[in-house]
Amino acid sequence: MTANPIAETVASLMPRARTELAELVSFRSVADPAVFPRSECEAAARWVADALRTEGFQEVSVLDTPDGTQSVHGLLAGPEGAPTVLLYAHYDVQPPLDEDAWVTPPFELTERDGRWYGRGAADCKGGFLMHLLALRALKANGGVPVNVKVIVEGSEEQGTGGLERYAEAHPELLAADAVVVGDTGNFRLGLPTVTATLRGMTMVRVSVDTLEGNLHSGQFGGAAPDALAALIRVLDSLRAEDGSTTVEGLPSDAVWDGLAYDEADFREDAKVLDGVGLIGEGTVSDRIWARPAVTVLGIDCPPVVGATPSIQASARATVSLRVPPGQDAAEATGLLISHIEKHTPWGARVAVEQVGQGQPFRADTSSPAYTAMADAMRVAYPGHEMQTSGMGGSIPLCNTLAELYPHAEILLIGLSEPEAQIHAVNESVSPEELERLSVSEALFLVNYARSKRPDDA
Template identity: 70%
Template structure:
């Protein structure tokens, strides 16, 4: 079978994949110069560029994108008449958050209990190694590649600043392809081969509330003086009803998900919900995650507990994130959120709501030849039929690519599964998932090249 030599090649390449991932994880490539030096992102970009150049990609270069970051681009010509496949991932990562909460250093790949731990081990440096390992296995077994290839590895996906999106719009010929493999999602559960068929969009709004010319002594003025922090808390509490469903007027909140279902028991385990704590919202877990909007308060600007004084607060701020399901217009959702926030500020306080970012939801067309080739590859690699699931997160680039290349099939896969704990402390990747997804991608490229 096709799988046997490729499977053996991928397996033999796993020690190299681990060593490479360790080098890549060691770069704290957080694309926010307020937190980490920009040089760390530049080092990671150069590492990625060198790695793909070593696999035969030509014209490998760093693209200076409009948000001040760099994306890595390269291409490789395949057999005459072969289709072109674009491989995508990103090398920037989330900040480590509470470094004291990590069992091992965040930027040091550490093996523990059969998993590899480190920031970016799954999201998304593990997916870069998925691409590289698949390509290395194909070159080892077949001496080349059955399709023409392009690769783009972004440097600011986690920041949502849209650098690559704007660059692609200004250079529309650059990323043109017949099929686009987005390596930035993963399987519904480990061992179940999954394509992500839908993504929620997202917008972030900054809410600022002012009530006083300056802070006041809470003993002398508290009880009558309007407290901006209290006003902020009341406003934020209005975003959900008593069940935890989104209560923003103008947003539909009763949509249903008809695909694979996420059991409450499994979700509780994956999300590490404490005993006795209830889930929020109504409907199935799949409905809540993939078909309906969700609102999250990302941060509040208020005095920290250490050093706090007995004061009535004059001003307070919050960042509010709205996830937008497919079928909901981005601008309509943004306008609804802003209107709701401003309408629910108490005390007649002065308030402003500023939209900081936004990306449309995405639905994939899963009926084309690329999906057929991926289904066959997943069946062969996992001995289990492929399923399609949703993803509550957002990848705004997908809609940019769809607009630029309306005939291209966009396929979302990756090494991330619920226990990887992306964006949290102690992020990890299951090396078995990395191995099987690398094999899946290699098989996909062979299958698609034969179409």
């Protein structure tokens, strides 16, 4: 990175950032009390609130949102007449999955091979540290030139909509001229990228019942309807032979017009086993950024160990459907439910409960904020121009912000580049990426403030 006072300051702050990220990662802040105690999320929220107060935020609040989780809000006043920028991150994380598969403990930040490993290191506790680093660098180099609002969510990974509902009830809370969502990532490590589109999401829980109770498979097998087999057939109906998502009535042939994702690179990033083919048709970019994608997230059924020769009376699954820009998540939910009900065999009783939903998002990349970010990234990543890509994941708050504040410019950046392996075991963050993106954000705030005061430029 070329010599720059802000860059030099951020570099000097990295040891402190590592210590703080280790503290934040240590909270098992999975927003599901069935997995970890609610107190873990509450402790993480307090840590975030204390960090904002330490940075001089005049107003810091821990908000109780309608889904039973907490979000942290803070306000740092800038110069009179300066624009307001909202910085977003979330402190809740995905469950660690198979803890035995982690090389090092998931809730202990551990340095290995130049990366920092731990659940939430990239998604998205590191995103909050990115915001702190940017603000600290600005304060050390003339001050923060904008009004800053920070919102750190407590249930983004669960998709339960607590912060969205709270914002809708308090529309003044997050009002801003520009929003930096620190929850995506560069297309490739070291390649500065803003995310232009997000797929939306709906989640449903499917319950199938066929019998009053389990039956002996020898005595009744062959005639008695098996609930688990019925559920498997329902789930199989959601994919074509090539693996493409096939929800009746839901278009699945859109084409991505933008940055191409090479299939060999995707196989390496996704760690696809040798000899195993990819699913779907079209380009990789089409499949992960422009088309719907169904995933079975979990099934309730007897485990292999301890299984008995029984016909199952009941079975249950959670199904996720990613919804691309241009499609409505509510309509997609209705089509998914209708499809499941139609394809349940043998007259089995089926109940479908929606447990989460978020709309897809498309940013206006022609706005002045994107020019300000491109200029900032050009400095933070010498020799590279800012790229735009899609992201197959969902950030439900983005659409809420776009609807509440139609004139706000929304940018998505973050630390979740492919090597970060977010949502998987051995999640990690590149400290170099954290450093460069913190510099990018700080310079963006300077550029954006200047763009709003052209007579003073």
